[in-house]
Amino acid sequence: MKATRRMMxxxxxxxxxxxxxxxxxxxxxxxAAKPASDAKVFNMLPLCRVLEGAAEVMAPGKDWEEVQEGRxxxxxxxxxxxxxxxxxxxxxxxxxxxxxxxEGSFSSRAQRVGEPSRAVTLxxxxxxxxxxxxxxxxxxxxxxxxxxxxxxxxxxxFTFSGTGDGDEAVVRCVTQSLAVEGRHFKIxxxxxxxxxxxxxxxxxxxxxxxxxxxxxxxVLDQGRIRIKDFETGEMKEEDKxxxxxxxxxxxxxxxRALPTIGKRMSVTVMTFxxxxxxxxxxxxxxxxxxxxxxxxxxxxKKEREELAKRAADVTESEGGEEGxxxxxAETTEEL
Numbered sequence: 001m002k003a004t005r006r007m008m009x010x011x012x013x014x015x016x017x018x019x020x021x022x023x024x025x026x027x028x029x030x031x032a033a034k035p036a037s038d039a040k041v042f043n044m045l046p047l048c049r050v051l052e053g054a055a056e057v058m059a060p061g062k063d064w065e066e067v068q069e070g071r072x073x074x075x076x077x078x079x080x081x082x083x084x085x086x087x088x089x090x091x092x093x094x095x096x097x098x099x100x101x102x103e104g105s106f107s108s109r110a111q112r113v114g115e116p117s118r119a120v121t122l123x124x125x126x127x128x129x130x131x132x133x134x135x136x137x138x139x140x141x142x143x144x145x146x147x148x149x150x151x152x153x154x155x156x157x158f159t160f161s162g163t164g165d166g167d168e169a170v171v172r173c174v175t176q177s178l179a180v181e182g183r184h185f186k187i188x189x190x191x192x193x194x195x196x197x198x199x200x201x202x203x204x205x206x207x208x209x210x211x212x213x214x215x216x217x218x219v220l221d222q223g224r225i226r227i228k229d230f231e232t233g234e235m236k237e238e239d240k241x242x243x244x245x246x247x248x249x250x251x252x253x254x255x256r257a258l259p260t261i262g263k264r265m266s267v268t269v270m271t272f273x274x275x276x277x278x279x280x281x282x283x284x285x286x287x288x289x290x291x292x293x294x295x296x297x298x299x300x301k302k303e304r305e306e307l308a309k310r311a312a313d314v315t316e317s318e319g320g321e322e323g324x325x326x327x328x329a330e331t332t333e334e335l
Contacts, residue, residue: 041132041139042093042118045072046108049097053086055079060110076110080123092118096140099128109143119143122160122169129156133176144169146200146207147182154192166201170212182207184221184254184267187246196246207254211246218244218252220269223284223292237289242269242280249274264288 048057048069055067060076067079067088081088081100089099090108096118098106104125109118119141120127131140135153142149142158145167149156154176160169171180173190180187182198185207190196195213200206209218222240229236244252251272256265264286271280285291 041096047072047091049091050089054082055086055088075108078107080105095132097130100125122158124160126159147180147198149178149180152178169198171196186219187216190216205256209246209252211248211250216246218246220244222282224287224289226289244271
């Protein structure tokens with residue numbers, strides 16, 4: 001009888017262990033299906049995983065010093081490689097890595113301990129970003145003066161350089177996806193193999209977007225407009241946007257001007273097709289429904305010449321008025 005009871009107890013324990021193991025497997029499978037959380041993605045501090053050639057780091061409040069492989073560095077540090085054959089890989093987590101191949105530089109964002117997200121700022125050269133394919137939205141950003149790439153997942157590549165009058169960035173989504181946002185434009189989704197170029201003037205008053213690979217959707221600001229609510233009969237204001245497909249050889253140009261009084265910029269947004277022809281044009285003042293041309297549409301070269309001639313004739317008839325020549329030049333340039 002005692003032997004029988006012992007056998008029954010052993011069998012019950014075995015069943016319990018099997019049930020516990022099955023439950024753990026189910027939980028592991030459920031966790032694998034969920035987006036990667038910040039706790040599983042990022043270490044508290046970035047780690048130098050690979051160093052080939054020469055590289056330096058400047059921690060917050062310190063001078064440049066040689067990077068040491070296998071060492072952790074505080075957030076807010078700036079990294080730079082020296083020499084075309086150098087390679088540096090900084091791990092932000094087990095599957096989260098930012099690398100430089102050749103000469104280049106980037107900085108990590110300084111932040112409080114425990115903050116879940118991470119961000120880097122482009123400095124120069126080609127920067128490679130590798131993240132989990134299922135990384136949750138809002139956890140990693142790549143910043144530059146004229147734009148911010150966000151909601152990154154998978155692999156991406158950023159080539160950043162100065163142009164003398166500003167900067168130029170080539171953004172390529174290698175795998176998975178990312179989004180890009182800047183003043184007066186937004187790219188909600190770039191997919192695998194999509195590539196664009198972004199040029200920003202030094203004063204941030206001009207932004208140009210160029211399509212390089214694939215069709216990339218761009219949402220462009222067109223100012224505020226007043227529309228009628230047919231349910232209530234009241235007039236209301238809302239922001240108007242234009243959706244444009246940034247394909248290879250197509251372009252978006254955004255020109256801004258600072259007002260003499262106030263802080264609301266005057267903005268002109270234009271799109272050009274692969275042949276260089278103007279397809280859309282809209283001018284507005286930020287946040288002012290009263291100052292908005294609406295969609296002006298394309299004009300032919302002949303129409304532009306006629307408008308320029310008309311402006312010149314008007315200027316000549318005004319003769320000796322102060323500023324006449326400057327006004328004609330500005331009018332012709334705008335046309």
